[in-house]
Amino acid sequence: NLFIINLAVFLAASLVGGFGQHILTLVTARVFQGAAMGFISVLALMGLYAAYPIEHRGRAGALFGLGMALAPTTGPTLSGIIIEIWGWRAIFFVPMAMALLSLFLSWRLLPRHEKTPTSSKPFDxxxxxxxxxxxxxxxxxxxxxxxxxxxxxxxxxxxxxxxxxxxxxxxxxxxxxxxLLAVNLFRYPVFNASAWVALVYGVGLWGSGYLIALYLQDGVGLSAFVTGMVMLPSGLALCLLLPLGGRLIDTYPAHRVVTLGLVFSASAFIGLGFGSAATPLMVFAALITLSRGLGLGIMIPGLDATATRALPAALMNEGIATMNFLRQLGGAMSPTIIMLIYEWRLGVNNAASTETDLSAAMLSYQQTATGLGLIFLLAIFPAMKMRLSTAPA
Known part of the structure; x- marks a missing residue:
């Protein structure tokens, strides 16, 4: 019921935003959309993990991660096309088709459990x-x-x-x-390590898309459409590699798979730090695919699966909610982190440069990309601590 209610809230907010005539209406609609999706994302992962046995939760995480990561990787391309054809209001209306389908399938397929007197918990x-x-x-x-x-x-x-x-x-x-926030979960070392990587993952997933779009358009000088086309292969690679990531997590130690993904992403962003306007578009596309397609793709299934395997079964739902909160927190912080690094380097480069502002801006984007790569490298230290022995009962 909670899942269906939040889908209905999302649909109503989309309608209000699509027909809104004032900026306050649009902001309010986005707030309600975000609140509804906060519930939906957690409830969806809880349902998947409840349906899959613990030894196959890597594959369940891959299914969930496909939707979670596909949106920010293909969003810039698809939203640009949608706006070009139908205008900005379509950004509110187009997702309603998928939400309506989800509402219908949820009503028909999701099990309904009667509320028992012992199931009620006071809200914090x-x-x-x-x-x-x-x-x-x-x-x-x-x-x-x-x-x-x-x-x-x-x-x-x-x-x-x-x-x-x-x-x-x-x-x-x-x-x-x-x-509300289960801080006691951080007593479990593997969950604690997974949580830190999830925070960095959120910064990397959303922050990298923001940085790459600015880098290619403002720094390299590409149009919005060409930028979207350069970023599109990473989304396609993500679709293909997520199932592989799920199988890897179910077969090999999670800390090795996640560390490998971090190394791929870090290497790609450090490589972007050496890019320029003369760099071929195929090289940019390859580096972006290595980071957002391969690197993040094999990481996604392992984070939640490993974190929940490290917890007692009674704490699984709290663990899922906390991991989702940290991932979203990292994503929400990422544009500010990216811009703080960029503006810091831009000020330094402008003061030291005798060339044009564009050269200083390009150098600042290169250094910001390198900085994001270093953030991924730092996350390797907690990732190596995601070693599972025996899951708590």
């Missing part, structure tokens, strides 16, 4: 408000910092407020029986 309102306050402070502060409009004292106050909110949240959630 204090934890909810602390999470909201922390995220608003984090993203608001990062946005203002990016625009360089905050004086030093206000920046220090914001950092202190973030620290206080984080410590308060952890202390509160550790003591609650039905915590």
């Amino acid at each position: 309102w204090l934890g909810f408000f602390l999470v909201v306050a922390f995220l608003i402070t984090l993203f608001g502060g990062a946005s203002w910092l990016q625009q360089r409009q905050w004086p030093p004292l206000l920046s220090i106050f914001t950092l202190l407020l973030l620290a206080v909110l984080l410590v308060w949240l952890v202390m509160i959630e550790r003591r609650r029986e039905h915590a």
Whole structure:
């Protein structure tokens, strides 16, 4: 029922956004779309893992990851085509077809369980408000910092407020029986390592698409359509490689597969750091496919599957929700992280360069791509700790 309700909310928000005449209406519609998808993504993965035995959860993760990763890899290309043909309002209307199909299939196929008196759990309102306050402070502060409009004292106050909110949240959630954010899960070393990699994965998946689009259009000088075509092979490769990633996770140690994916992605972005306007488009397409197709493709199935295998069965749902939260948090932070690195390097390069602004901008994009590659390399350290022995009962 919760899955169907959130699909209905997504459909209603899409209609409101598609017919909206004011920016506030569009923002409100996007908020409700995001809230609904937050529930849907967690519930979908819970259903998949409940349907698959533990030894085949890598394949279940591949099925889930196909939808999760295909959207940001093919989205820039498809959205550009949709806007060119039907206009921006179609961005709200086109996904409704898939949502309606999902609503019909959910109504027909998903099992319905009667609610029992013992199944009700009190909602953690204090934890909810602390999470909201922390995220608003984090993203608001990062946005203002990016625009360089905050004086030093206000920046220090914001950092202190973030620290206080984080410590308060952890202390509160550790003591609650039905915590909104299950911080006690981080006592399990394999889950802890998987969570850190999931955070980096979120930064890499969404941040890389944002960076590559800017790099190719603003730095190299390609059109939006050509940029989409260069990025398209990575989405196709992802479709082909995700099932392979699921089988690899079910066959080989997860930490080795995830580490291999991180190495592929890191190598590709460091390679992009040496690109220029003279680099052939095929080279750009190959590097992007290596990172977003092969690297991220074989990583996706292993993260949630390994994290949940490391937990007792009773904590599986909390583990899935926490991993999804961290992945989405990394994705939401990624544009700000990318732009902070880029603007930092642009300021340094402009001060040191006697050439044109375009040369400084191109150099800054190269250095930002290298920086993203280094972030992937750093994630290898927690990935190597994703070694499973025997899953807790």
